[in-house]
Amino acid sequence: MEPRIISLEMRDYIAEMGAETVNWCMQCGLCTNLCPWRLVPGETSAKFNIRHMQRLGQLGMEGFEEEEILFACSTCGMCQSNCPRGVKIVDNVRAMRAGIVGAGMAPAHLRPILGSTHANGNPWAGPRQKRTEWQGKMEVPNFTPDMEYFLFVCCHSCYDPRSTRIARSIVRLLQQAGVSFGVIGIEESCCGETIHKMGDEELFQKLAHSNIRLFNERGVRKIVTTSPHCLWTFKNEYPQWGGEWEVSHYTQLLSRLVKEGRLSFPGEFARKIAFHDPCYLGRQSGIFEDPRDLLGSVAGVESLELGRSGPLSLCCAGGGGRIWGEVPMGERFGELRITDAVELGAQVLTTACPYCVNMLTDACTSLGKQESLEILELSEVLAKAL
Numbered sequence: 001m002e003p004r005i006i007s008l009e010m011r012d013y014i015a016e017m018g019a020e021t022v023n024w025c026m027q028c029g030l031c032t033n034l035c036p037w038r039l040v041p042g043e044t045s046a047k048f049n050i051r052h053m054q055r056l057g058q059l060g061m062e063g064f065e066e067e068e069i070l071f072a073c074s075t076c077g078m079c080q081s082n083c084p085r086g087v088k089i090v091d092n093v094r095a096m097r098a099g100i101v102g103a104g105m106a107p108a109h110l111r112p113i114l115g116s117t118h119a120n121g122n123p124w125a126g127p128r129q130k131r132t133e134w135q136g137k138m139e140v141p142n143f144t145p146d147m148e149y150f151l152f153v154c155c156h157s158c159y160d161p162r163s164t165r166i167a168r169s170i171v172r173l174l175q176q177a178g179v180s181f182g183v184i185g186i187e188e189s190c191c192g193e194t195i196h197k198m199g200d201e202e203l204f205q206k207l208a209h210s211n212i213r214l215f216n217e218r219g220v221r222k223i224v225t226t227s228p229h230c231l232w233t234f235k236n237e238y239p240q241w242g243g244e245w246e247v248s249h250y251t252q253l254l255s256r257l258v259k260e261g262r263l264s265f266p267g268e269f270a271r272k273i274a275f276h277d278p279c280y281l282g283r284q285s286g287i288f289e290d291p292r293d294l295l296g297s298v299a300g301v302e303s304l305e306l307g308r309s310g311p312l313s314l315c316c317a318g319g320g321g322r323i324w325g326e327v328p329m330g331e332r333f334g335e336l337r338i339t340d341a342v343e344l345g346a347q348v349l350t351t352a353c354p355y356c357v358n359m360l361t362d363a364c365t366s367l368g369k370q371e372s373l374e375i376l377e378l379s380e381v382l383a384k385a386l
């Protein structure tokens with residue numbers, strides 16, 4: 001039976017935190033049917049119901065018991081893409097989480113992540129002084145105001161050993177095309193996208209203000225990001241506080257450079273390759289063609305199209321703080337994606353997001369498919385053909 005007591009105080013707080021549309025929900029349940037949690041078995045799947053969560057929001061969280069369920073949403077946005085009332089479900093989930101985190105009750109597995117971001121400016125427990133160690137022996141210029149682009153490298157690609165390869169591939173491609181760019185380095189902080197979605201409003205604003213001050217002081221005009229999560233946040237969240245730059249994802253910039261004849265791939269990479277649309281690049285930012293155009297410009301690549309791709313792309317489950325969640329084998333969205341790619345006959349599954357690479361690689365390993373399917377970030381595929 002659903003709760004009937006309304007906590008007006010909490011309801012007002014949630015609305016203030018951004019759940020402005022929660023009362024538009026008429027409980028039709030279409031969102032629940034689109035959610036990838038419906039596609040996997042297990043305890044979380046059995047309990048997770050996004051329609052019910054909207055009802056909890058309307059009631060000011062009365063009846064809310066399990067923080068694990070509220071924090072199971074990956075903020076992929078699939079549910080809200082077909083809501084007949086235009087309910088901004090992801091904003092509502094974030095605002096409800098803010099009610100929990102703001103009261104000091106963040107789930108135990110997320111507390112070290114928030115603690116590291118407070119202390120180091122990134123969620124990966126990486127010391128600030130080591131933020132540029134991903135560069136290895138590469139010569140990556142420091143940003144100066146006469147440069148065209150400031151390259152913002154996602155914290156994941158600064159500190160996660162696998163992910164640092166993505167940042168280096170992107171640098172190689174930008175250098176090959178003769179792009180004028182540089183990095184700022186140790187003074188940069190996390191863009192805060194995931195921190196915000198996890199519900200820590202205060203910490204998110206602290207990160208955003210610090211970055212905006214830094215970027216503006218340094219004379220940044222154009223930003224190119226390695227991750228779609230940073231892209232989305234700089235474009236959609238920072239302008240309200242004076243962070244107004246031209247922002248693009250690296251796939252947008254490279255695709256344009258290829259069209260202008262400033263970048264080409266003399267080598268070849270003879271593989272059957274399927275592209276997985278990251279939620280924050282595709283559905284959330286509307287960028288579907290640029291990565292596909294780039295793949296199509298490499299000799300030898302046979303592009304395969306996955307089912308449930310484009311605006312209907314299946315989430316890897318790494319967003320909204322889920323990259324730090326423990327999910328038993330057999331219950332991971334990424335495993336469905338690996339099966340999609342294997343059944344299609346792909347030799348490589350590529351994507352354009354460091355979180356997706358992480359989640360898909362884990363899923364590929366848990367299914368024991370790493371011998372037949374390679375997971376590569378798109379920049380790595382392109383760099384192989386330079």
Ligand code: SF4
Nearest residue numbers: 025026028029031083
């Ligand atoms: S699809 Fe929209 S209106 Fe229907 S239950 Fe979900 S949020 Fe509510």
Ligand code: SF4
Nearest residue numbers: 035073074076077079
């Ligand atoms: S954002 Fe994605 S994971 Fe979260 S409820 Fe909607 S469809 Fe499910």
